[in-house]
Amino acid sequence: MLRYFTIRQSIGIMLVAVFLFTSAIISAYLVYDRYTSSKQQLSNELIQTVRSGAQQQFAIYFSDKEVLLQSIDNLLKHSSVEYAAVYDRLGTIITSRTREESKELPTDFSQIRTDFSTLDVTQIERESPISGGNVIEMSAPIFSPVNPYQKNISRNTFGAQLANARNQGAQNVLGYYVIGVSTEALRGNVYGYAAKVAAVCFVLFLVVIYLTLMVTHKITAPLANLAQLADDIADGKLDNTFKTQGSGEARRIAGMLNLVLSDLSSHKAKMDVESQLLNMKVDERTEQLSRRNQELNQAVQQVTQAKDRMRKLAYYDSLTSLPNRQLFTEQLELLLKISKREKSNIALLFLDLDNFKRINDSLGHTAGDMLLREVGARLSNCVRESDLISQYFDGESKIDVSRLGGDEFTVVLNKLDEAKTAGVVAERLLESLQAPMLIEGHEIVITPSIGIAIAPQDATSVKDLLKRADTAMYHAKTSGKNSFSFYSSAMKGTSVGRLKLEADLRRAVERQEMTLYFQPQVNIETGEISGAEALIRWNHPEHGLVSPARFIPLAEEMGLIVQIGAWTLLEACRQCKAFHDKGLKLPKVAVNVSSLQFNAAFIELVKQVLIESQLEPKLLELELTEGVIMSNAKASIQALHELKSLGCTLSVDDFGTGYSSLSYLSRFPLDELKIDRSFVVDYDKSDNNASLVSAIIAMGKSLNLRMVAEGVDDIAQFHFLREQGIQIIQGYLFSQPVPSDEFALLMADAPFKQQIDDMMKD
Known part of the structure; x- marks a missing residue:
């Protein structure tokens, strides 16, 4: 069906495009011709008006403004005329009038007609000095047989000379009429004609579309039937036959296709029987495989659970379910290698609980274990609430919070933007442990001492980084406990001195x-x-x-x-x-x-x-x-x-x-x-x-x-x-x-x- 519609649409689009192109050319020609003829007709009419009769010659020669204004008013009756002016033979303005009385025409004739010697009527399209739009400015010389350079001629004498020279050709220029015709008004007069042409074209366009649909449908109908038959064959529908009207190639193709369909139908029936038998065998084998697969999955699940338990025992602390020293060491070593390649920083926070031995000695080890579990949970939630420490090992094991043993915990901050961020986390850890813990009916407040070391600036190996953080932790503990300290090189000597003091004590x-x-x-x-x-x-x-x-x-x-x-x-x-x-x-x-x-x-x-x-x-x-x-x-x-x-x-x-x-x-x-x-x-x-x-x-x-x-x-x-x-x-x-x-x-x-x-x- 897609192919049929594509052919039909292609034929229709081609015919419509040809008609539209032809209609556009003819319409444009007719409108342009109408516009040109209208402009020429108006120009001839206006020139004929200003040159008709001896009264115009009298008025220009004797500068009779009243008569000239009456003539100009007759010109302005045309809706397309925007302004008109009369100049003498020397280019001096005699009188003028525009549709907008507040605006005047330029008095310098050289701005209007640059060549005084020409005797032809000129038409120049320029910007209107009145409205600012475009006008066709016509400049028409007024001829007279009377010599305009004679002086002291009376009206009677002028009239007599006009009468004597009536049959002679006009040889002298008395003055000029300048008329501005708005091009926009001229086009407006043509809009009605253009609308009629467009309406006719639209009607013809609808007729062409209808005829095109009729023709293309008749041409492509057999192709549509072929396409439908192809879709049926693809869907496995072999009971239908190809039907077409007329004679010729389409009928011969239909006979061949019907013969092919008959062979395919019989072959399909045979294949259906064989397929049914095969499906029965496949179902039997599938059921056997399903039972075997279920047994295998159970075995794999048992092995996986055993493996997970072994991993958990090997990598997680049994008391707090936090990563233990083994997982902490392996993961931190990997993080240090990644940070070295990416040139990023890692912060290690080493926590030791203050006076934890006192709680063990006073309340017993059971209470101490409960306290350690609560501390681990608070630290985990504090570091990252959305990423709690997992109970089982996987490839993405996190060591955000780990328990190294006893009352020692570590927090690892990966891809640290700046060192002071570790201090912010340390303050949050201290704050998280401030709330009392209810252990076996006793309210206990435990405080930590935290040491912070930054890789790679403080150390580049797990052993050294842990040692630096431990040193900083002891510095925090000796400074009053319940605080944190960043490692500095000055602490190294203090740490060594502390170890010696412990040995001496x-x-x-x-x-x-x-x-x-x-x-x-x-x-x-x-x-x-x-x-x-x-x-x-x-x-x-x-x-x-x-x-x-x-x-x-x-x-x-x-x-x-x-x-x-x-x-x-x-x-x-x-x-x-x-x-x-x-x-x-x-x-x-x-x-x-x-x-x-x-x-x-x-x-x-x-x-x-x-x-x-x-x-x-x-x-x-x-x-x-x-x-x-x-x-x-x-x-x-x-x-x-x-x-x-x-x-x-x-x-x-x-x-x-x-x-x-x-x-x-x-x-x-x-x-x-x-x-x-x-x-x-x-x-x-x-x-x-x-x-x-x-x-x-x-x-x-x-x-x-x-x-x-x-x-x-x-x-x-x-x-x-x-x-x-x-x-x-x-x-x-x-x-x-x-x-x-x-x-x-x-x-x-x-x-x-x-x-x-x-x-x-x-």
């Missing part, structure tokens, strides 16, 4: 490098020493005394704080017993208890120390921070009662910096509250600070607790605390921490009574 207790200093607690009413706080110091063989602020956090991270704490407790009790054996009656010795020490085993340790040192239990005071006893308040109450039953006294250190509940404090078997140094130092910064110290003291007294102010360094603080009712003060105002032998001299000399009397006089 492990051997410090064995080498007896630890020593105790004592800081007195002074009763400002009597000037006597009411107790002492035992403070550990590390006498390093190379660096001298190492500050506790430097090695205590390191000992907690390394897990040595329990061993160091046990040594401190035993040594403090032995020294206190030694003071008493020398006759120096120290009322009590206070020992700080780390959060990692305070567990069920600590109570047994206190029992053994008291037995081994033979110190009276009432002389031992155990100092615990608010955070330690409030981390698990119910368990702390039981443990504190057990310690109290041993005869020891209990003190809350750094009171005011935590979030103690007053109801819990009243249930704790406490003996003493120590006001944190920060409140003492800042008491005079504002009225609120001073009021806060007063409130803490009042609360402690309401609970019948002994109040101790630590960190008192100047006389103003002394007077303020004394006015608030504080009796026991500890600080540099009286003495800094000193070795045991110097502390023995302080107890023997009792120098604080005189010092207090002197301060009271100031």
Whole structure:
């Protein structure tokens, strides 16, 4: 059918195109001829009007404007005339008139007729000085037999000369008529004629289309039947026969095609039978293959699942389902190669959870595992919510968040645009862990320390990049924890020094490098020493005394704080017993208890120390921070009662910096509250600070607790605390921490009574 319509349309389009082309040429010729004849007819009519009669000659010769204006008005009656003017023989304008009275014609005849000598009528198409459109400007000379150069000719004489010379040819030019005919008006007169021609052509066009359709249909009808028959054969319809009218080649072709159709029909019937038999065999084989394929798919699925499980065990952490160290190392090595080729940056964020060991020791490993799972989920959602870590291995394994082991996690940022973007992600990671986690009924807030290293500027291998990020992480941890740090070359020496310090700290207790200093607690009413706080110091063989602020956090991270704490407790009790054996009656010795020490085993340790040192239990005071006893308040109450039953006294250190509940404090078997140094130092910064110290003291007294102010360094603080009712003060105002032998001299000399009397006089 497509071929039939194409032939039919081609014939029709060809005939229509020929007719349209012929009609266009004839129409254009007729319209143009009408326009030309109209223009010539108007020109002849106007020239005949201005040259008719002797009255025009009289008016031009005697410059009779009234007569000339009447003549011009007759010219303007033609709709195509836009303006007219009369000039004398010298080109000076006599009079003129236009359709727009506000506009005038140029008076200089040279702008209109450049050649004065010509005697012919001129027609020039130019821009109209009146309307701005195009006009055909006709310039017609007016002839007279009278010599225009004669002077003082009267009208009668002029008329007589005209009468005498009537039969003679006109030889003299009296003046000129200039007439402007609008070309647009001329064309407008032809538009009606053009419309009639177009209408006739359109009618003829419709007739031609009709005749064309009739002719092409008659010519192409047999071809249409052939095309339909071809479509039927292609569709397998062999029952139809080819029918056509007339005689000739079409009828002979029809007979041949019908014979072919008959043969094809019989052959098709035979093929249908064979095809049916073949289909039955194929269906049988297909069913067999389907069963075999189903069995094979089940086997493949089992193998794939087993492979996935093996991959998962090999490449994913079983606790958090995050990529493990093996997958992290392989994928990061690949990413480093790609970044080297594409010259892009990769950021590695190394996270270590602060004080995670304390949670394991306090709540057990089950709670620790639950916390690690929650941390992994928060980090994954924080880095990319739309790309959670997959549970099974595939070719596109992501290592956005990985767990290397323990409480160490890594975050990889690929194709980093700039380094500060890693800092933005690190801040988001810190923020994601700020919300408390509910673990076995306990609200726990865990903070991370994050180290950031950038490849390739910091390192180009997995090993070195991980080492740089780990170094930066330790720098963040030593800078206060719950923060992040970018790696810099300056940290390399710090990292090496830290490793050496860790190694030295492990051997410090064995080498007896630890020593105790004592800081007195002074009763400002009597000037006597009411107790002492035992403070550990590390006498390093190379660096001298190492500050506790430097090695205590390191000992907690390394897990040595329990061993160091046990040594401190035993040594403090032995020294206190030694003071008493020398006759120096120290009322009590206070020992700080780390959060990692305070567990069920600590109570047994206190029992053994008291037995081994033979110190009276009432002389031992155990100092615990608010955070330690409030981390698990119910368990702390039981443990504190057990310690109290041993005869020891209990003190809350750094009171005011935590979030103690007053109801819990009243249930704790406490003996003493120590006001944190920060409140003492800042008491005079504002009225609120001073009021806060007063409130803490009042609360402690309401609970019948002994109040101790630590960190008192100047006389103003002394007077303020004394006015608030504080009796026991500890600080540099009286003495800094000193070795045991110097502390023995302080107890023997009792120098604080005189010092207090002197301060009271100031």
